[in-house]
Amino acid sequence: MRGENKRSVIVGIFVLVGIAILVVGVMTLGGQQKKFVSAIQLKAVFDDVGGLQTGNNIWFSGVKIGTVRKINFYGDSQVEVEMNVEESVGKYIRKDSKATISSDGLIGNKIIVIYGGSTEAPQVEDGDRLVAVMPLDTDNMMETLQANNENLVEITADLKQLTGKLAAGEGIVGAVMTDSTLAQNFRTILANLERASTNSNKMIADLNSFTSKMNQKGNMLNELVTDTTMVTDLRATMENLRATSANTEVLTKEFQAITAKLNSSENSLGMLLNDPEFAKTLKNTLENTDSATYNLNKGMEALEYTWPFNKGFRRKAKADLEKEN
Incomplete structure (x- = not known):
């Protein structure tokens, strides 16, 4: 009897421990799944969820704020994801925020990441639908990497x-x-x-x-x-030089015209310089004039001793002598 009571006590203790472990597990899982936290529902429509499952986590600014509540087909071939998000976090999420699918680590479970949003937009409300942004396709990335490897x-x-x-x-x-x-x-x-x-x-x-x-x-x-004054003087000097050059050019042309006339036999000076016959005639004329002058002087000297003029020359000589005295 005593052994049975002891066994019952031990069984009761194990049952209580099991119940406590069950309660703690339920509370832990509920806390992770945000089952016991007041939440609002948000939605997003994706073309492909890439293996996302109900119960996967939702992150905002690096903090887990909820879980995936439900996944439904939407429209022709899209997928609508319903999310349970903590109501206390809803005031930080804006209506123009975006939702995308990512991975928890390199090969971890799929998660939904909410990001963006402007302060001018109002905060989300229960039932709002966020803009969905498709993540990078792993298959496309692998194809790109393969092409890069080949290159x-x-x-x-x-x-x-x-x-x-x-x-x-x-x-x-x-x-x-x-x-x-x-x-x-x-x-x-x-x-x-x-x-x-x-x-x-x-x-x-x-x-x-x-x-x-x-x-x-x-x-x-x-x-x-x-020195502006020197510049003015230089300008004036240059103007004078320019005028002198122009005058020199005119004078040169006039000298050329005179030279041309001197080289021509059409004028007296040109004939005198260029016509040898005229020069010879002029020389003979000068020689004849010189001879006539010489003869005239001789004649005048002889005239002094002729009888009709002898008396007059004597008077003139006497007058000159008296003037000198």
């Missing part, structure tokens, strides 16, 4: 072929890499470029020095650049 293999093969040609000295680059003469020429070109760069830097330094000197007050270049 990478082709690029690797081309690169291998290219490096082989370079090592064999084919092409310009290969020749430069393998031919010592071309390499030396290339070094010479680089040295010349470096020398040209040095000379350019020196020229720039000299130009800067010249510019700084030109900016110093007191030198002629600075005065030419800054």
Whole structure:
């Protein structure tokens, strides 16, 4: 009798422990599933849920806020997902927020992620439908990766072929890499470029020095650049030079005309300079005139001693002598 009571007590204890574990499990699962939290229902329509199941979690800003309540077919080939979301979180979710399907980890269960929304839009209410955004398709991603792998293999093969040609000295680059003469020429070109760069830097330094000197007050270049009075004088001088040049041109033309007339036999001076017959005649005339003048002088001297004029010349000589005394 005593052993039976002991056995009953032990069985009762195990039953109580089992009930307690059951209650704790139910409470835990209920807490995870948000069964005992006041919630609102939101909906979203997807073209493909990708394996999403009832009871999967719903996340917002990295926080679990609810679970998938129900999944129904919608329209022709779409799927409507009903979500239980904590009512206390509803004030942070806006009507223009979006819902998409993601994964809990790399290969974890599917989840729904709510994101976005502007502060200008009102908060969601029970029964609102969010805009659904389709996630990236894993199959498409794998196909893209496969295509990229094939392209990478082709690029690797081309690169291998290219490096082989370079090592064999084919092409310009290969020749430069393998031919010592071309390499030396290339070094010479680089040295010349470096020398040209040095000379350019020196020229720039000299130009800067010249510019700084030109900016110093007191030198002629600075005065030419800054002194407006000198600029005015230079302009006036240039105008005078231009006028002088024009006058010189006119004078040259006139000299050319005079020279042309002097070279012509149509005028007296031109005939005198260019006609030898006229010059000979003029010379004979001058010689004859000189001879006639000489003879005239002789005649005048002889006239003094002739009888009709002798008395007059004597009077004149006597008058001149008295004037001198």
